[in-house]
Amino acid sequence: MEPADSAARARSWWGWGYTDAQPDDAECAALGALLPGTLARPLPVPRVADLPIGRPAATPPAALAHLVTDDPRARAAHAMGKAYRDVIRALRGRPGRIPDLVARPATDQDVADLLDWAGGQGVAVIPFGGGSSVVGGVEYRGDAHHAVLSLDLTSMSRVLEIDPASRSARIQAGALGPVLEQQLRPHGLTLRHFPQSFEFSTLGGWLATRAGGHYATGPTHIDDFVQSLRVITPAGASTSWRLPASGAGPSPDRLFLGSEGTLGVITEAWLRVQERPEHRASASVAFADFGQALDAVRAIAQSDLAPANCRLLDPGEALLAGASPDGSSVLVLGFESATAPVGDRLAAALVLARAHGGRAEPPTAGRDAGADPAVGAWRSAFLRMPYLRDGLARMGAVVETFETASTWDRLPALIDAVRTEVAAAALKATGHPATVNCRLTHAYPDGAAPYFTVAVAGRPGDEVAVWDEIKAVTTDVLHRHRATVTHHHAVGRDHRPGYDRQRPEPFALALRAAKHALDPHGILNPGVLID
């Protein structure tokens, strides 16, 4: 079971995804034309040679030298994640602190040795998977450490073991989504965890950030797929037992899930995998009224129909995705099963949608999930979205997404408040009208996760400040509505102000104490989650 060759296409060091998929200057200009007030021509693509990359402030010992590089391009590519804030900083030639070194361990022992060395030297260690963080999770900020090491796990990318009886697989944390799926496919299995960043994020990153998958209901957070974890901490290796369930004390795995590299480095996990679905059915439903559409999603989430996809696009999102030209909201419904046809479940969901004013297109069933035109349009737009964001950034626009979750009772007011207040903040910060769109990405019996996109022309050269002003208002709105600071993007450094207010103080005490016990030198991802 060898890893797939995922490096055949060149990755962008500064922007989302593959360089050959980035919009060219003409496409950037066309995108900019949609947003009043953007630049006349795109900012140039940044070059590594222009970055202020100095000599590394630390040198690894000879025994570890073969794992470590100080190559400028590698260091540049590990300096930041892929938030709008990161992209625009790169475009404006003001990136975050460039790490001194990039290490690529091949074994748990390599990781332990690197942590030992870094702990002794006071070198900060930033665990790094696919580098797709959109919350400042993989950069170093401040100057409390004299040197910074980016710990890139992608050399540890193999599916090590498969237990077909228990439908479980032991997988190394550095495997990117396609790399692990390619190794599971010959066994007829899939992890079936498809975040939007699937191609550019790793299992370890998903686990450390409690990533949310593509699926709308049922188990969708990676947490639910975890049977056991192996974590290398400065205080030793932690291996939990493979168990389908346990009631033995607080879950050890749940402490490391979401710890964002602050407590240890996840190097492998046993995960629950699934048979590949054979039966599919999908449909889209248009709603004239967004509030009624919310009620429809709630009714479906509170039934036991369990759709794989149940995404609601507001009129702006639906227009952008090409899913509806007429100002309707669109609900994209999909069902999947490895064992039985799902047409009946789709039909039952459509009955619920119609009862709330939905106009359903005739459903499409069979083996092709993308057969419904609106569904297909939405899917392409979904994967293309981050590239377009970068294209707009090159036009000096401020374009970013943020997401949250709330119980149903608070959801309509929350969405209204975000729309109104964030649009007002964007206008105030830029003098330009802003677009604020919303979709529901995940639906639960007790609530849902809305996902917002904001786009506005920036103040040339001040885009970071503009975004920070908008973000502060966002954080405040979410806090007032007791909506979580993040449903699946993680906390990182960018969400710290909201997280610090959301997290119960006794839990902060406990987490700080746990951090001190496991990372006594304070080298692991400093500034993330806790100080």
Added chain:
Amino acid sequence: MEPADSAARARSWWGWGYTDAQPDDAECAALGALLPGTLARPLPVPRVADLPIGRPAATPPAALAHLVTDDPRARAAHAMGKAYRDVIRALRGRPGRIPDLVARPATDQDVADLLDWAGGQGVAVIPFGGGSSVVGGVEYRGDAHHAVLSLDLTSMSRVLEIDPASRSARIQAGALGPVLEQQLRPHGLTLRHFPQSFEFSTLGGWLATRAGGHYATGPTHIDDFVQSLRVITPAGASTSWRLPASGAGPSPDRLFLGSEGTLGVITEAWLRVQERPEHRASASVAFADFGQALDAVRAIAQSDLAPANCRLLDPGEALLAGASPDGSSVLVLGFESATAPVGDRLAAALVLARAHGGRAEPPTAGRDAGADPAVGAWRSAFLRMPYLRDGLARMGAVVETFETASTWDRLPALIDAVRTEVAAAALKATGHPATVNCRLTHAYPDGAAPYFTVAVAGRPGDEVAVWDEIKAVTTDVLHRHRATVTHHHAVGRDHRPGYDRQRPEPFALALRAAKHALDPHGILNPGVLID
């Protein structure tokens, strides 16, 4: 929403449940006759007046005196849980350390005040719900504290708030199962969490021990129903936000779930509740071969049929429950839904069962879950079981249950080893042949939870030592097979040896640090989980 009057029937201070449901002397003798080597006549029912109850070693301050009692019967009833080990110690007049005081707080502030006082005085505090612990979770052992306070939460038993849109309820932790269900029923809602101890255990106990419900698949551990928790710790009150899901750092709730009273006192929770099921169908399936029956359960658990009940009884369990007289294993299948008929799902499960050699009785569908005779027999026996255990204990028998969970690949060998080695250990310890029965209580796609019952005549007067010898072998077998020390009974003090070996050492470091941060005086449930 006032609590139900759950105290109408008298509770036994020393044995399971209601005194009027305990087997009388004649029934005890009849039970004993089934087990070779037991006593000729039952041990007498123990009396509080015979217990060594001294003057309390601590006196609460005047401001808290109204919450605290030193009544001997109350102290006796709070001295231990309801494990076999507890029952036989009471019967033999050698109970655990009797607490000095029993407190019954009415508010969070009462709890905080009691913790403050106890912390200042070095008084151990044992949080106490229904007192149904079967793992030594609610008694004090050792002598590191000069006095012991049992903190009985059952005065805090109200459903405080219901959010029908989000199908959620805010419930105080001291509510016993029937007390909270009675308050939810007028709203058409149910928590649908039915552990075997349902009548005699509280929400707070379920949360603190990660209790498993009656349902065999899908969300069954109480953990999955938690939206938010309120926990009073000596370092302050922790209130997490009500959220359907969140990716903001490690879950605060998951640290307190399973903390067994060592980190704080859970006083209330927002929980996901459900509409009451309207549609039901059940059936039983007989298997000549237990191994084939295991395969059938696995096939059903790995489908998306999601039975509410999927319990497999081995021949001994089936015989005892009156579900099968002919040496077959019996699979009890049940489906429930609030939204749609479930006959098709039952039929599909029966197809899978038959494919693995099962002989299904014609299924029963409709509103009466107990219509199938084997299902009904099993249900009555299930609730009666702990009373019969006490009856056998009065005959000097050693009768106890233990449970675990394992992935499917290891399950058959695990069950064989437990049967063989535990029966041998019981024979060695007593000279009498032992019965070791097994049922599967919960089934997951990646594994299942087997539940064992062992019964053997004891060595008169030495029953505790006999059980401890058997338990040590049990712990060893589970450890060798990497099966969890507990699936849903918790760790308490009785499972510490196994838990200490199972828990990853870095997690132990983190948990100890968290404990020290939240409970700096070390007063909360000392000896449970960690030292």
